Amino acid sequence: MTRMALLAFWSHWRRHPVQFFTLIAGLALATALWSAVQAINAEARASYAQAAVQLGVDGTEILTALDGPIAVSQYVALRRAGWQVSPVLDGTLRREGQSFRVLGVDLLSSADLPAFAAPEAAQNFQAADVLTPPGRLFASPETAASLAHLPDLPPIIETANVPPDVVLTDIGIAEQLLNRSGQIDRLRVMPVQSAGIPPLADIAPNLRRSTQTSGETDRLTDSFHLNLTAFGLLAFAVGLFIVHGTVGLSFEQRRAMFRTLRALGLPLRRLTVLAVAELMIFAVIAGLLGLAAGYTIAGALLPDVSTTLRGLYGVPAANTLHLRPEWVASGLGMAILGTGLASVQALWRLWRMPLLAAPGLQSWAAGARRTNRIMAVIGIALFLAGVVAMVLFDGLVAGFALLAGMMLGAALILAPILSLILRLGARTANGPISEWIWADLRAQLPGVSLALMALLLALAANIGVGTMVSSFRLTFTGWLDQRLASELYVTARDDAQGAAIEDWLTPQVDAVLPIRSFEFSHAGTPLFVYGIRDHATYRDNWPLLAYTPDVWDMVASGTGVLINEQLARRSQIWPGDTLTISPKWSLPVAGVYSDYGNPTGQAIVSLDALLSHARDVPNRRFGIRVAPDRVRALSQELQTRFDLPSTALINQAGLKARSMEVFDKTFVVTGALNLLTLGVAGFAILTSLLTLWSLRLPQLAPVWALGMTRSQLARLEVVRSLALAALTALIALPLGLGLAWVLLAVINVEAFGWRLPMYLFPLDWLRLFLLALLAAGLAAVIPARRLYRLPPSDLLKVFADAR
Amino acid sequence: MLCFGIGRQIPRGGQEWQVPVLLDIRNVTKTYDGANARPVLRDVSMTLNRGQTVALTGESGSGKSTLLHLSAGLDAFDGGEITVDGTALSSLDDTGRAALRRDTVAVVFQQFNLIPSLTVAQNLSFHARMAGRLDTAWLQELTGRLGLADLTDRYPEHLSGGQQQRVAIGRALAGRPALLLADEPTGNLDETASGAVLDLMLDLVALSGTALFLVTHSRQIADRLDRHVHLSGGKIA
Numbered sequence A: 001m002t003r004m005a006l007l008a009f010w011s012h013w014r015r016h017p018v019q020f021f022t023l024i025a026g027l028a029l030a031t032a033l034w035s036a037v038q039a040i041n042a043e044a045r046a047s048y049a050q051a052a053v054q055l056g057v058d059g060t061e062i063l064t065a066l067d068g069p070i071a072v073s074q075y076v077a078l079r080r081a082g083w084q085v086s087p088v089l090d091g092t093l094r095r096e097g098q099s100f101r102v103l104g105v106d107l108l109s110s111a112d113l114p115a116f117a118a119p120e121a122a123q124n125f126q127a128a129d130v131l132t133p134p135g136r137l138f139a140s141p142e143t144a145a146s147l148a149h150l151p152d153l154p155p156i157i158e159t160a161n162v163p164p165d166v167v168l169t170d171i172g173i174a175e176q177l178l179n180r181s182g183q184i185d186r187l188r189v190m191p192v193q194s195a196g197i198p199p200l201a202d203i204a205p206n207l208r209r210s211t212q213t214s215g216e217t218d219r220l221t222d223s224f225h226l227n228l229t230a231f232g233l234l235a236f237a238v239g240l241f242i243v244h245g246t247v248g249l250s251f252e253q254r255r256a257m258f259r260t261l262r263a264l265g266l267p268l269r270r271l272t273v274l275a276v277a278e279l280m281i282f283a284v285i286a287g288l289l290g291l292a293a294g295y296t297i298a299g300a301l302l303p304d305v306s307t308t309l310r311g312l313y314g315v316p317a318a319n320t321l322h323l324r325p326e327w328v329a330s331g332l333g334m335a336i337l338g339t340g341l342a343s344v345q346a347l348w349r350l351w352r353m354p355l356l357a358a359p360g361l362q363s364w365a366a367g368a369r370r371t372n373r374i375m376a377v378i379g380i381a382l383f384l385a386g387v388v389a390m391v392l393f394d395g396l397v398a399g400f401a402l403l404a405g406m407m408l409g410a411a412l413i414l415a416p417i418l419s420l421i422l423r424l425g426a427r428t429a430n431g432p433i434s435e436w437i438w439a440d441l442r443a444q445l446p447g448v449s450l451a452l453m454a455l456l457l458a459l460a461a462n463i464g465v466g467t468m469v470s471s472f473r474l475t476f477t478g479w480l481d482q483r484l485a486s487e488l489y490v491t492a493r494d495d496a497q498g499a500a501i502e503d504w505l506t507p508q509v510d511a512v513l514p515i516r517s518f519e520f521s522h523a524g525t526p527l528f529v530y531g532i533r534d535h536a537t538y539r540d541n542w543p544l545l546a547y548t549p550d551v552w553d554m555v556a557s558g559t560g561v562l563i564n565e566q567l568a569r570r571s572q573i574w575p576g577d578t579l580t581i582s583p584k585w586s587l588p589v590a591g592v593y594s595d596y597g598n599p600t601g602q603a604i605v606s607l608d609a610l611l612s613h614a615r616d617v618p619n620r621r622f623g624i625r626v627a628p629d630r631v632r633a634l635s636q637e638l639q640t641r642f643d644l645p646s647t648a649l650i651n652q653a654g655l656k657a658r659s660m661e662v663f664d665k666t667f668v669v670t671g672a673l674n675l676l677t678l679g680v681a682g683f684a685i686l687t688s689l690l691t692l693w694s695l696r697l698p699q700l701a702p703v704w705a706l707g708m709t710r711s712q713l714a715r716l717e718v719v720r721s722l723a724l725a726a727l728t729a730l731i732a733l734p735l736g737l738g739l740a741w742v743l744l745a746v747i748n749v750e751a752f753g754w755r756l757p758m759y760l761f762p763l764d765w766l767r768l769f770l771l772a773l774l775a776a777g778l779a780a781v782i783p784a785r786r787l788y789r790l791p792p793s794d795l796l797k798v799f800a801d802a803r
Numbered sequence B: 001m002l003c004f005g006i007g008r009q010i011p012r013g014g015q016e017w018q019v020p021v022l023l024d025i026r027n028v029t030k031t032y033d034g035a036n037a038r039p040v041l042r043d044v045s046m047t048l049n050r051g052q053t054v055a056l057t058g059e060s061g062s063g064k065s066t067l068l069h070l071s072a073g074l075d076a077f078d079g080g081e082i083t084v085d086g087t088a089l090s091s092l093d094d095t096g097r098a099a100l101r102r103d104t105v106a107v108v109f110q111q112f113n114l115i116p117s118l119t120v121a122q123n124l125s126f127h128a129r130m131a132g133r134l135d136t137a138w139l140q141e142l143t144g145r146l147g148l149a150d151l152t153d154r155y156p157e158h159l160s161g162g163q164q165q166r167v168a169i170g171r172a173l174a175g176r177p178a179l180l181l182a183d184e185p186t187g188n189l190d191e192t193a194s195g196a197v198l199d200l201m202l203d204l205v206a207l208s209g210t211a212l213f214l215v216t217h218s219r220q221i222a223d224r225l226d227r228h229v230h231l232s233g234g235k236i237a
């Protein structure tokens, strides 16, 4: 009996290969997108963890000063008192538009770092070379390659034991590179300390002991990964709509077979077990295919993700993917879980299947009306819960709670809203056919509402993320225009050459604007203070978000400071408040400017003020105001006259192009996921229409018999699908804009520390609207063609069959 | 039995000028594609006049439904000719056949006649409105006589089988078509309900002046009609 049942099960798929393909493809697609995101996340997290080990920050205790760098004298005092501590200098080396994190450590007390301790390290270098000038730099092969062409750097030793974009070196060498001799950023407290050392408060009361984590970046990257996960989950959910559709269809089509099997004596329990087993086999097959596809997608997207993570957050991230067993297991688990979820309804129907009559579509619709009301209530409740979460709590989690509430709530309210619209629309009907079309749309709604929910979510995500990205891009472009006001930027080899260049340039250009900065620290994080010369370039262009009326005069006279938005939001200081730059230097905040893509705090004061508070401020970079048509000639002349490498000269246009390129890469990932999700939603509509097919004929046959042609009916099927998609798209628009608002005004502020203005892009909406119509139209064309070609005798069977 | 092919253009009122033959079936053959490609109808001929009622009987599987479907323009035949109200069906394309179903003939099947998403009232007026011949007074009379006055807001699935068939009959007659084709309209009902529905139908057919071609198993019913033809071995006996 079971054998016969198995053969019967199998013969269905032999006769419906396309359905089999759809089921496997839907499930594989869902698994692929989900597991791709998981693979990317796992890889990035592994890079962070590895970097933490390589840099010795994995939970080590450290000492930091509350008010800037630690003096060498304090270090010496601690060592004399018996404290086992190791000094670290941590700074950013900026050369020719690139920046690297330089980590200077004491080689002797940090010999445990992987770069020094790895077995192959001994063959690569001699300790003496590292300690004596010019010293050695340790960097990953990638970083070494981008450092290679920079002048005046010590020899580089390539090692896999340093994270990307980080240069590890002896602290003495780092002092010279960073121009910060005699400074220590933190002291690592060695795990083993001798007994009876005096307490910290006695020797160095201004130092604080804490466990080192990468705190700030943790939060930033967490939000990025949460973002990806949310998208992966969305794609997975949308994929499940397909599985739901095809499983429903296959069960619907096998109804007669199931009945026969049961009539032949197969117990319902065994029938159900067989159906479940069949689904699980499919889940495993599709899960494995999905994992393979997911691995490929992740591999393709990872470089862009790494660029994003490094460029936007300044964290190390690897470019290559590893296959992890736990990833395979969780991917398969999701596939099985998803199949189960998507099949619950079909299995339930099988379990409850009466041996004879099947319920009509209208009673399904009546049931759906009740469900509608319940769904509407739950949907509104979820919506409100999201808002309440936002009001009661703040932070990233509340932001995401609001997002989730909005999206889920809207999905649940969709069917009731559509039903209401259709009921209102029916009042406008003035002929029998239009009356029927409206009524029929409403009857069809329960069957396609899941697919429409998928479409709604995909469209809203598209509009939301699209609006965010485009707003971001527009703001960013405008901001670049303002910030990069100078036509040409030049970097001298050293201060002496800088002075020479300035002297030579001044008489022949509109203005030479020095770009000089010094690294202070504020609330435990680095604060880069720039000194500027008062000039119209700043007064006319600088992107100020908030300011006092005499902002530029305050800055020029040294009685005010401009700070970037990140610092303002993080420290809650705005115009009227005071910024403490160092213990001896505080200034009122005169204005706040936007500074996208920069994870650290930044401030601007007058050049004179900076020079009076900081020693040895390098004077090597200049912005040059000059007529655009002279840029080329001027940069060539500078290059030959001062023997500068071509990388020392950056023209504004090129820099903008490069910045935009990095920026655009940032959103390749979400863009790809977005489009895939929309495609999957279109596929979901198709499968639900195919599922409904057997239920459609009893609706259509009477109308056909009463004097409509099959081609008219087929056309109406497409029109109906388009109408539902169009209505859904119209509802998706406000939802998507709400999503964009949350992303820009809530999530962004929490995650990155800046708020972006929201711009609207109606042309994008139109494009998306047409895309949704295209998807729905394509999805409807296949069943419509089938209807158009259906032999009349098949339609007539509706009136003869005892269904 | 000459056919001039002009009957269709004659206005409904001009009875005296209409060709008396309404349905003319001549040497019609029909074979379904499939495994047993044996002709279902072989050289079938018969006629039905305006206002006339004809019963069609025959064994199960003898091709009664097939003949009815062909006469209604629901399906195409292989050979011969069927003329309805002066129009040769072989000359019609899909659109022409749809127009014939809309304007000239009405069909009542054994079951599932009604449009599930429309109410009883909407179903009742549907066909007449499609044909542009809604006569509200007549529809009201039909509704009352069929005992459907209290059910107009219901959906078909909330009706009993007998009620559903009464709606189907009301809908078919609301536009006063020239020809009503009914395929065992009470085949799914029990005997009492069946008798009542058929009685009603015959009364209303007479009242509306419509011709009736009725497939039935019942000799008793067949005897009440003007004529009786029997289908056997793919031919009219």
Ligand SMILES: Nc1ncnc2c1ncn2[C@@H]1O[C@H](COP(=O)(O)OP(=O)(O)O)[C@@H](O)[C@H]1O
Binding pocket: A793, A794, B032, B033, B034, B040, B058, B059, B060, B061, B062, B063, B064, B065, B066, B067
């Ligand atoms: N769509 C079809 N395809 C193939 N054979 C059919 C089809 N419809 C009817 N038949 C066959 O044609 C014959 C006549 O059917 P039908 O006209 O329904 O007979 P009746 O109504 O007298 O019972 C039967 O043998 C039936 O099996």
Ligand SMILES: [Mg+2]
Binding pocket: B064, B065, B066, B183
């Ligand atoms: Mg029959």
